[in-house]
Amino acid sequence: MPSTPSQSAEDYLERIHELIEEKGYARVVDIASSLKVKQASVTNMVQKLGELGYLHYVKYRGLVLTDKGRAVACKIQQRHATLSRFFSLLGLDAETQQLDIEGIEHHLSPATVSCLADLAEFLEKNPDVLRQFTKSRKNSKTKPK
Ligand code: FE2
Numbered sequence: 001m002p003s004t005p006s007q008s009a010e011d012y013l014e015r016i017h018e019l020i021e022e023k024g025y026a027r028v029v030d031i032a033s034s035l036k037v038k039q040a041s042v043t044n045m046v047q048k049l050g051e052l053g054y055l056h057y058v059k060y061r062g063l064v065l066t067d068k069g070r071a072v073a074c075k076i077q078q079r080h081a082t083l084s085r086f087f088s089l090l091g092l093d094a095e096t097q098q099l100d101i102e103g104i105e106h107h108l109s110p111a112t113v114s115c116l117a118d119l120a121e122f123l124e125k126n127p128d129v130l131r132q133f134t135k136s137r138k139n140s141k142t143k144p145k
Helices: 007-023 028-035 039-051 067-089 095-105 111-123 127-137
Strands: 055-056 061-067
Touching: 007 028, 007 039, 007 061, 007 067, 028 039, 039 055, 039 127, 061 067, 067 095, 067 111, 111 127
Parallel strands: none
Antiparallel strands: 055 061
């Protein structure tokens, strides 16, 4: 049994946790539509996550994360928040952030995430440095059109 969930398992745990936080429950149909996958894929993954001890099904309540599942989901959420904090400092809009973070977050090592968290904190504590960087970007030749 792998000690850490696969990238796609992480996506599921993250979304299930978000749905439970938002609505109080996570239905297969909602997970499928928000991850843009088939319900059958959700059922398969939910079964696998159950076997790995990340969640279980409770009658009348639906999917419930175990302590282990919640711990992993919280870590994933924190990593997303760190990246969002960093991208916000760079002035990237919410939509770009969401797309890009979902695209890269499962591929980053803890070392890189830790470095970006420290860089975000450094830039927050040194607004002059951030201002200099933002100003220098005004003349950027790499800016997308
Ligand atoms: Fe995420």
